Amino acid sequence: MRLATLNDGTRDGRLIVVSPEGTDYALAPVQTLQVALEDWEAAEPALRALDAFPEPLDLRQLLAPLPRAWQWLDGSVYPSHGALMDKALGIEPFKPDWPPMYQGVSDTFYAPMAEVPMVDEDLGIDFEGEFGVITDAVPAGTPAAAASKHIRLLVQINDWSLRKLAGPEMKSGFGWIQAKPPCGMAPFAITPDELGEAWQDHQVAAHLGVAWNGAPFGNAWGKAMSHGFDELVAHAARTRNLVAGTVIGSGTVSNENYREVGSSCIAERRGIEIVDFGEPRTAFMTYGDTVRMEARLPDGRTPFGALEQKVVQA
Numbered sequence: 001m002r003l004a005t006l007n008d009g010t011r012d013g014r015l016i017v018v019s020p021e022g023t024d025y026a027l028a029p030v031q032t033l034q035v036a037l038e039d040w041e042a043a044e045p046a047l048r049a050l051d052a053f054p055e056p057l058d059l060r061q062l063l064a065p066l067p068r069a070w071q072w073l074d075g076s077v078y079p080s081h082g083a084l085m086d087k088a089l090g091i092e093p094f095k096p097d098w099p100p101m102y103q104g105v106s107d108t109f110y111a112p113m114a115e116v117p118m119v120d121e122d123l124g125i126d127f128e129g130e131f132g133v134i135t136d137a138v139p140a141g142t143p144a145a146a147a148s149k150h151i152r153l154l155v156q157i158n159d160w161s162l163r164k165l166a167g168p169e170m171k172s173g174f175g176w177i178q179a180k181p182p183c184g185m186a187p188f189a190i191t192p193d194e195l196g197e198a199w200q201d202h203q204v205a206a207h208l209g210v211a212w213n214g215a216p217f218g219n220a221w222g223k224a225m226s227h228g229f230d231e232l233v234a235h236a237a238r239t240r241n242l243v244a245g246t247v248i249g250s251g252t253v254s255n256e257n258y259r260e261v262g263s264s265c266i267a268e269r270r271g272i273e274i275v276d277f278g279e280p281r282t283a284f285m286t287y288g289d290t291v292r293m294e295a296r297l298p299d300g301r302t303p304f305g306a307l308e309q310k311v312v313q314a
Contacts, residue, residue, distance in 0.1 A: 001017065001047060001048055001190065001191045001193075001194060002017070002018040002188040002189070002194060002303070003015060003016070003017060003028070003033060003036075003047070003065060003188065003189045003190070004016050004018050004025065004057075004065055004187050004188055004189070005032070005033060005062060005064065005065050005067060006025075006061060006062060007063050007111070011067065011068070012033075012034060012067055012068065013032065013063040013067055014028075014031065014032070015027075015028035015030060015031060015033050015035075015036060016057075017047055018053070018188060019057075022057070022188070022305060023056065023057055024054070024055060024056055024057055025053055025057045026050045026053045026054060026055065027055075028046075028047055028050075029046045029047070030043055030046075030047075033065060033245075034066065034245050037134065037135075037136055037152060037153075037244040037245045038136075038137075038245070040152050040244070044191075059112065059113060059187055060113055062111060062112060062113070062187050063111045064109035064110060064184065065153075065155060065185055065187070065188065065189035066109060066185070066245060066247065067108070067109055068108055068109065069109065069134075069245050069246065070106065070244075070246060071103070071106055071243060071245070071246040071247065072104045072105065072106035072109075072183070072246075072249070073102070073103050073104070073236050073246065073247070073248045073249070074101065074103075074104055074130075074159060074249040074251060075099045075100060075227070075232050075235075075249060075250055075251045076099070076100045076101070076251035076252070077099050077100075077225045077226045077227045077232065077250055077251055078224055078225060078250070078251055078252060078255075079224075079226050080224070080255055080256045080258060081251065081268060084254075084258065084271045084272065084275070085268070085271050087271070098235055099227040099231060099232055099235050100251075101232070101236065101248075102175045102176060103175060104159075104176065104180045105181070105182055106247065107182075108182035109182060109185045109247075110158075110160075110182055110183065110184035110185070110309065111185075112185060112187040112306070112307045112308070113308055113309065114184060114309050114310075115312045116160065116181075116184065116309050116310065116311055116312065117312055117313065117314035118162075118181070118287075118312070118313070118314055119314045121284075121285070121287050121311075121313075122164070123162040123163075123164045123165055124161075124164040124166075124284045125160070125161075125162060125163075125284050125285040125286070125289075126160070126161045126162070126163050126265055126266045126267055126285065127158050127159075127160060127161075127210070127212075127264075127265060127266070127285070127291040127293075128159040128251075128252045128264060129156075129157075129158060129208045129210050129218070129220075129252065129253055129264035129265065129293045130156075130157050130158075130159055130249050130250045130251055130252055130264070131154065131156055131157065131204045131208070131222055131249070131250045131253065131295070132154070132155045132156070132157045132247055132248060132249040132250065133151045133152075133154055133155070133229045133232075133248050134152055134153040134154075134155060134189060134245065134247050135150045135151060135152060135233060135242055135244070135246045135248065136150050136152050136244045137150075137241065137242065137244045138150045138237045138242035138246070139237070140238070140239060140241045141237065141238065141239075142233070142234055142237045144230045144231045144233075144234040146234075147233035147234040147237070148229075148230040148233075150233060150242075151202070151230070151233060152191070153189040153190060153191060154189070154190050154191075154194075154195070154199075154304075155185055155186065155190075155247070155304065156185070156186035156293065156295050156307060157184070157185055157186075157247075157249050158183060158184040158185075158291065158293055158307055158309060159180075159183045159249060159251075160180070160181045160182065160183060160184065161179060161180060161181075161267070162178065162179045162180075162181065163179070163266075163284060165178045166179040166180075183249075184307055184309050185307065186293065186294075186295075186304040186306065187304070187305035188303065188304050188305045190303050190304065195303060196297075198297045198298065201223070202228030202229045202231075203223045203225050203229065204222040205221070205222060205223040205298070206221075206222045206295040206296060206297050206298075206303075207219050207220065207221055207222070207295065207296050208222055208253045208293060208295050209292075209293065209294050210262070210263075210264050210291065211291070211293075212285075212290075212291055213289055216262065217262055217263065217269075218262030218263045220253045220254055220255045220258070220261050220263070220264050221253075221255055222250075222253055224253075224254070224255050224256075229248065232248050232250070233248060236248055252265050254268060258272060264293075266282060266284055266285070269282050270282050286311070287312060287313050288310070288311065288312075289311050290308060290309065290310045290311075291307075291308070292306060292307065292308040293306070293307045293308075294306040
């Protein structure tokens with residue numbers, strides 16, 4: 001099942017169920033995705049019961065599937081990305097036995113075809129392609145073995161970053177604030193069964209195609225996580241309840257053979273250049289630049305749809 005949120009002029013939009021072909025939709029029996037998540041056991045059967053899709057879908061009229069959330073937590077569980085960045089920056093590797101995670105801004109998720117405002121193009125504007133999950137309510141202390149049943153939806157995310165602010169904030173010992181503007185989401189939030197055999201070990205076994213200003217930039221394989229999403233949910237819930245509608249990200253999708261498959265963010269490309277040439281050669285984004293992200297399954301399907309966003313001056 002694929003869900004999306006129509007822009008009806010309200011802050012949280014109108015939940016819709018999208019046809020299997022991704023071309024048409026039906027209004028959901030509940031108003032918003034947040035309402036559905038808060039009583040998912042009752043909402044899911046009603047959503048799945050819809051089998052007629054009378055309205056043509058215009059992707060330009062969509063908000064993010066969840067336009068705002070109670071909580072956004074982002075992990076960093078692709079080992080090749082962390083190892084490369086440590087090497088490029090000369091940082092002593094930090095290798096905990098738990099998944100690194102930070103809490104970011106959740107009151108806005110940009111629409112899949114949004115113009116994204118940035119205050120200063122000299123701050124190192126970067127995209128970051130990743131996958132994520134949306135949970136129902138998760139009790140504190142839920143172990144990984146029980147966490148998977150709380151993963152209700154999967155999403156594809158662009159975690160925008162301002163790289164020139166990230167380093168100083170990281171060194172402060174506190175979390176990111178200025179370096180992490182709101183994220184973007186691809187148009188469709190999907191139930192895990194939509195992936196079929198591509199939902200493996202609580203990971204998305206799909207290639208995340210990334211293009212910058214129309215030129216291919218990366219095509220990394222999603223199933224290379226050191227911790228699955230079940231472990232990420234359990235880690236987030238170790239000492240606190242997670243409310244329904246919590247969004248948890250994987251961090252930048254990355255593979256060991258990044259020179260062959262490319263990267264999901266500019267910082268990684270620059271890290272490769274530092275290792276290879278002693279200095280970065282790729283600049284960050286400027287106003288007017290666009291990024292397109294689209295996950296593709298081995299059978300050619302694109303379950304999340306395409307996210308294509310343009311950077312503009314705030």
